Amino acid sequence: MSAERRTLEQALAAWWESHADSVIGLRRWLHAHPERSGAEYETTGRIVDELTGIGFAPVVLRSRPGTGVIATWDSGNPGPTVAVRADIDALGAFDLLDTPYRSRTTGLAHACGHDAHTSIVVALAGFLAVYGKTLQPKGRIRLLFEPAEETVPGGAVEMIAEGALDGVDAILGLHCDPKSDVGSVGLRSGPISAAADQMTVELIGPGGHTARPEETVDLVSVAARLILGLPERLHSAQSGLAAVFGAVLGGDAPNVIPTRVELRGSVRTADADGWESAKTTVQDALANIMESTGADWELDYTRGVPPVMNDPHVVEVVRTVLSEVKDPKLSVFEAPQSAGADTFAWYSRMVPACYMRLGTHDPSWPHHRDLHHGHFDIDERALQTGLVAVASAAFSLLDTLRTKT
Ligand SMILES: [Zn+2]
Numbered sequence: 251m252s253a254e255r256r257t258l259e260q261a262l263a264a265w266w267e268s269h270a271d272s273v274i275g276l277r278r279w280l281h282a283h284p285e286r287s288g289a290e291y292e293t294t295g296r297i298v299d300e301l302t303g304i305g306f307a308p309v310v311l312r313s314r315p316g317t318g319v320i321a322t323w324d325s326g327n328p329g330p331t332v333a334v335r336a337d338i339d340a341l342g343a344f345d346l347l348d349t350p351y352r353s354r355t356t357g358l359a360h361a362c363g364h365d366a367h368t369s370i371v372v373a374l375a376g377f378l379a380v381y382g383k384t385l386q387p388k389g390r391i392r393l394l395f396e397p398a399e400e401t402v403p404g405g406a407v408e409m410i411a412e413g414a415l416d417g418v419d420a421i422l423g424l425h426c427d428p429k430s431d432v433g434s435v436g437l438r439s440g441p442i443s444a445a446a447d448q449m450t451v452e453l454i455g456p457g458g459h460t461a462r463p464e465e466t467v468d469l470v471s472v473a474a475r476l477i478l479g480l481p482e483r484l485h486s487a488q489s490g491l492a493a494v495f496g497a498v499l500g501g502d503a504p505n506v507i508p509t510r511v512e513l514r515g516s517v518r519t520a521d522a523d524g525w526e527s528a529k530t531t532v533q534d535a536l537a538n539i540m541e542s543t544g545a546d547w548e549l550d551y552t553r554g555v556p557p558v559m560n561d562p563h564v565v566e567v568v569r570t571v572l573s574e575v576k577d578p579k580l581s582v583f584e585a586p587q588s589a590g591a592d593t594f595a596w597y598s599r600m601v602p603a604c605y606m607r608l609g610t611h612d613p614s615w616p617h618h619r620d621l622h623h624g625h626f627d628i629d630e631r632a633l634q635t636g637l638v639a640v641a642s643a644a645f646s647l648l649d650t651l652r653t654k655t
Pocket residue numbers: 362400621622
């Protein structure tokens with residue numbers, strides 16, 4: 251371990267000791283004040299206040315007024331630029347926590363941990379403001395606070411359009427991982443999340459009496475065939491696509507065959523090529539199943555996001571530095587590719603990226619507290635792990651990318 255590394259580690263430990271309460275306080279405030287994707291006004295205001303108060307000049311997105319923040323820290327020495335992204339939106343979900351920081355807005359909850367991501371990147375800003383220059387790095391660190399991550403194509407598109415990646419040599423991101431214990435960080439080269447699209451299939455028939463289904467098109471039976479048949483067909487065609495329906499809407503009376511049934515679902519794929527042809531593959535499979543049913547159908551297909559692609563070189567730099575951290579000791583593990591999606595994918599298509607999984611599970615909890623669930627919560631020690639991970643990774647990249655060029 252170099253003297254330089256020891257200095258960074260000591261500085262992080264010293265900063266955390268005097269600022270842990272304010273970082274935890276910020277996370278709890280954000281948790282109690284969740285805002286819907288694209289309407290993160292109070293959240294953005296709080297981020298701007300935090301950053302302005304420590305000497306940053308944050309810029310709020312123009313195309314999504316009042317939401318999303320870009321801020322750059324400059325070491326004063328020429329060198330590369332490393333970006334670090336946090337997402338800031340909450341979800342339409344009921345917060346079922348019994349804690350002082352539970353959501354104060356019924357039907358909205360920070361159930362995806364974006365409150366933690368935001369607090370970690372604000373903490374990074376705080377650390378840079380106090381210790382950044384004493385460590386004498388080269389280059390810049392750009393902090394990105396992205397709105398509307400839970401939508402497609404997501405706020406990343408506007409962030410990029412407004413210069414988030416201009417001059418950026420590498421980008422870092424992390425996401426809470428409730429299946430991994432606090433203190434662990436998951437890394438993986440190549441795809442680390444999946445592509446996710448959305449589809450609505452509308453089935454249309456003449457309707458009729460349930461006494462005489464043979465005289466009409468039994469649309470509920472057709473829907474059943476489709477619900478079972480589409481995932482099976484995609485699987486057996488080895489398309490790499492997984493289709494799962496999440497909503498079935500149709501019919502009302504027990505003795506009336508409906509004229510319309512609507513099926514809504516998601517289509518996921520692990521690889522980028524499969525994502526390019528996903529719509530055509532689904533359309534062909536649907537046409538095949540529907541051919542003999544006599545029902546009309548329409549497919550409304552919304553392209554979502556591609557898989558997040560981690561750059562092997564950036565991942566290796568991050569893996570090396572995180573394996574050397576002693577205080578707090580991080581356990582680095584090989585992360586599996588998840589079936590979830592993240593709009594971080596858009597950045598990872600444009601600049602070399604490393605997206606990390608941050609263990610948030612408290613080992614004393616009897617169950618994992620899964621994402622997008624009202625009981626989701628984190629072991630707040632993960633905030634320190636997250637800060638140490640992004641700061642160590644960013645400083646190491648500034649160093650490595652500089653010596654590379
Ligand atoms: Zn989410």
